[in-house]
Every structure is written in C-alpha cells, then in structure tokens.
Amino acid sequence: MVEDARQRFVANWLIENGFDPASLVALGADASARRYFRLQTPAGGRVVMDAPDQVAVCEAYLRVRRLMEAAGVHVPAVDRADAQAGVMVIEDLGGTDYLAALRRGEPAEPLLDDALVALVRWQAATAPAVLPAYDADRLQAELDLFPTWYVRQHLGLEPDTQWWAEWRSACEGLILAATNQPQVAVHRDFMARNLLVSQPNPGVIDFQDALVGPVTYDLVSLLRDAFFDFPPAAERAFIARYEAAARAAGIALPDPLDEAIDLMGAQRHLKVLGIFARLAYRDDKPSYLDDAPRFLAYLARELAPYPAYAGLRAMLDALPVKAARA
Template sequence: MVIDRLDPRGRRMGEWLRSQGVAPGAARSMGADASDRRYFRLDTPWGERVVMDAPDQPATCEAFRQVRGVMADAGLHVPVIHAADTHEGFMLLEDLGDRDYLSALRDGSRQSLLADAINALVRLQCRASTGRLARFDVTRIDRELALFPDWYVRRHLGIEPDAQWWSRWQAGTAVLAAAMTDQPEVVVHRDYMVRNLLVATPNPGIIDFQDALAGPVAYDLASLLRDAFYSLDPDEERDWIAFYRHQAMAAGIALPDDLPRALDRTAAQRHLKVLGIFARLCHRDGKPQYLVDAPRFLGYLWRELSDDPRCHDLAALIADLPPPARAAPR
C-alpha cells in the first residue's frame, strides 16, 4: 500500500515523511493496537523504519519520547526516534524487527526468551530513575479497578450490582490497592507482556512503553508471567519467580517480604482492569475479539484470590458472575 493514498490522515503523514527525506512509497501495515494508533513498516535510504500514526495524541507522543529516554539511559533496547512531530502525532522509529515474543514462545524458545525478558526487567528496575514519572498511586489504581464493574459487569454482563455487592467489592479491592502502594517503587512499564517484547539483538526489544509510571515492583513481573495471550504452567511460573527474585536481590532491588502474595494481589488488580478494558473495546470501540481471552483472566483471578484469606470473598464475588460466554455483547 502507499501511505499517502490511504485516507486524508495518510496524505498528511506522506507529506510529513517527505519533509523528513523519506518517500512514502510502498509500506506494510503492521496493524493497529487497542488504541487508535497505526503502524507501518517502510523502506528508507537508511534501511527499514516504522512509522507511528497517533492522531490527536500529542501527550502520548511526548510520553513516548520521555520514557524512551529513561529506558535508554538504563541500557534497555528501545527504538531510536529518528524524527517526530508530536503535535501531529507522527513518529519515524527504528525497526526492532517483526517477531514478537508471543510467536517466539509458541515456537518453543521459552527458556532463553523469558530469561532475557526478566534480566531486562531487572535492569529497568535497578537503573532507571522514577524522578520524571507520575506515580501509580491509589487514585489511579482505583480508577483502573472501576473499569471492571462499569464495563465488564454492567455493560457486558448486563448486571446492576446491589449495595451488598458494592460493599464486598470495595472491601476486596482495597486489599489489592494497599498491596500495590505498600510495595517498593520502581519504573513500571505497565504493559510488559509478550506482544510488547520483540526478539532482537540485544534481546528483547521493548515497545509500547509510553504509559510507564513509578509504581509497585511486582507489577511488570505479573504482566510478563500472567499474560493476556499466553499462560505458563504454575510450577514453571514459580521457577521464574524464583529466578527473578535471585536476579533482583543480586541487583539490590528491594522486594516485598512475601513476593508471591504481592504478585498475586498486583496481578489481580491488573486482570480486573484489563477485563474492564476488553469489555470497553468490545462495546464502545467495536473490537469484540479482545473478550475471547476473558476466561483466561477469570482463571488467573481465581488462582490469585481464592487461597488468599483477605481476598477469598472477592474471589467468590467474581466467581458468582455469569460465565462470559453466556453474556452476549450489546
């Protein structure tokens, strides 16, 4: 496809590329993500590059630029920004390759890939400064948790919770929020999952980091080991938690006294948030494919909450909801 023949936005992007000395000729669509951003791979005089199109997202582009600097300073492999117009929402980026961890892990290269991902995470946590980042505070945590009752329970399942439901919900999620804010604080990618890690040299290449915050040390580990699209056997997961703990302690990273419990509660907050986001993508944005993985998240939540004395009632509250397959999108 030719970028500047796509649509009016494509024509503007083509004009911008020409101003950077790049002919907007044949380009390969890399698709879109859960937002309105689009990505294209194209040839330039300097090799392949990726063009990011983020309409009406100047703050996102500025955050990408800022966090990219933080991560690069920590020695992580993040794409070079070759050119950018953050006001227009255009960026010309280094191409880190087209093989993400999701496809690579399915091919059976798990041991080295996950070791590389955890070692990169440890470098991020021990070297990157939180000073320029907003905090993942209780207000933000609660706002994310609210996505689950608003979009998954009310909109997707069609259930209006009563006062008792809300009381149980608030008591249970307060435990999750406290577990997160009580943890040592590090730079948190916030979506450190297999689709955002690319097989590269050095490995991994890391993308989609613009939402990074200063937050709980267990968050990115939870994102990696309990992924939206890929699951590990619980025994293997325990081995990777032990590997992370060893690497983190050797690097001087402060960890919760009970790391597995902290990881469970942190992961539960993330999974509730993501179920809410997936329901919103389905019903507001017309992207029903995201809810195909709802059973995986519900399975994670049962594992994370059912054996936790302080979260057992929250586990029961969620388990009592109708299975997602019986709730037709409206």
C-alpha cells in the same frame, strides 16, 4: 490499501522530512487509537507511528525511551519525531514478538531470561521524581473499569448494595497491597506482545505509559500474560530467577513475594477485563473478550489463598459466562 485524509497527511509529512512514503504498509491494529506503518528506507526498515491529537503520548514516548535506553534496555531509535503532528519514524526492531515466538513453540526459557534481565535493568535504574506515580487514585480508576464495562456493559448486570460493599472492601485491600510494595519504574504493559525477538534481545516497545509503581507489576504482566499462560512450575522457576537477579541488583522486594505477586495480579486482571470489555463495546474490537476466561482463571488462582478476598472470589465465581460480543 485505501488511503484516508490522515494517511495522506502522514505521507506528506514523510516527504517533508526526507522519506519516501511509496513503501508505506499498514501494520496490524493494536488496542490503542494509534496506527503503525512499516516503511522501507535506504538505511533499512522503519516503523511510522501515527498518533493524531496525542501530543502528550508522543512526548511521554520520547521521554521514557531516553530513560529506558539509559538503563541499558533495547528500545527503538528515533529517526524523526514531531509530537505536535503526532508522527514519528522509529527503528524497526523486527516483526516477531514474544507472543508469536511462544505460540509457535520456541523455547520459553531463553526468551524469558532475556526479558527478566531487561526488567531488572529498568527497575534498578529508577530515579526519583522522573516519572509520575502509579498511585492509589490511578489504581482505583483502573479497577473501576471492571464493574463499569465487564459487569454492567458486557454481562448486563446491575450490582446490588451488598455487591458494591464487598467490591469497595476488596479494592481497598488490593490498592493497599500495591502501594505498600517498593516502588520502581514500571513499563505497565511488559508482556509478550510488547517484547520483540531482536539483537540484543528483547526489543521493548509500547512503553509510553510508564510510571513509578509496584515492583511486582511488570513481572506479573510478563508471567501472567493476557494472551499466553505458562505452566505453574515454569512460572515459579521464572519468579525465582527474577528474585535472585533483583536482589543481586539491590532492588527491594516485598515479603512475602508470592502474596504480593498474587494481589498485584488480581488488580491487573480485573483492570484488563474491564479494558477488554471497553474495547469490545466502545471501540468495536470484540475479539479481546475471547481471552476473558484466561483472566478469570488467573483471578481464581490469585485470590484462593487469601481469606480476606473470599468475598471477591465468590462474587467472581457467581458471574455468568458470556461469549465475546459478535
């Protein structure tokens, strides 16, 4: 592996903090600007997180990690952390995430049952004023990614006045539906890639963006995954299990729950289409757009039952299909 200046900095930091960087091996890239390395130590495997110029991200990681651990969620222990340097050495919870396990045919039920237990624990431990709010401004900023990056940049279209009017109306409805839900601690990317098969199961990672927001958000992230979809009957069964566990834990749920899940899903899937297009064109990661058809299929299903979103659905249906950027 070719070293760069930053990697040499990380290696020197490890030496200064009592670690031998000789075994440092790069892990696969993710959607962020952070890098991860696997490191062998006398105490076992560790993961090195390299987040240059991301002091706030590192501080958020440490803060949310403490909250999740206190809630009874399995998160990596931290051996060393230097937020100013942007380097952490954390526990290695294993190399198999839920996505890999599901794709190779492992039974979904025990994996998802464990994930739902962790989710309910996290939500039930919500404390006021500890995390920032997932408010209307944040939700709108996320929705804005769709016309900016997917419609204009990826499809090369310039929406007309009527399109923008319909879009603004739909955004208002989706944001109102989200902010009217009971608000709980939200991981914000509680999906198969961020759940590791471990003991206890699951190990939860990539939680530094947590906020307090709509109660259905993490459930949608889990069951309508960016890279894997469940048969409708299985999804309904998991929703029923979640609902029973959440109510038993005293977590307030919106009524009707199915509609809240659908409209939350629509907001998230429009956002992620925008993010994936941005990753393709700004960050030179075109493979993310390979999964765009899954999101468009989710959106068609989520919007179909609700006449108020017929205009948005027609707009989406009218968009051309374009392959991922080569």
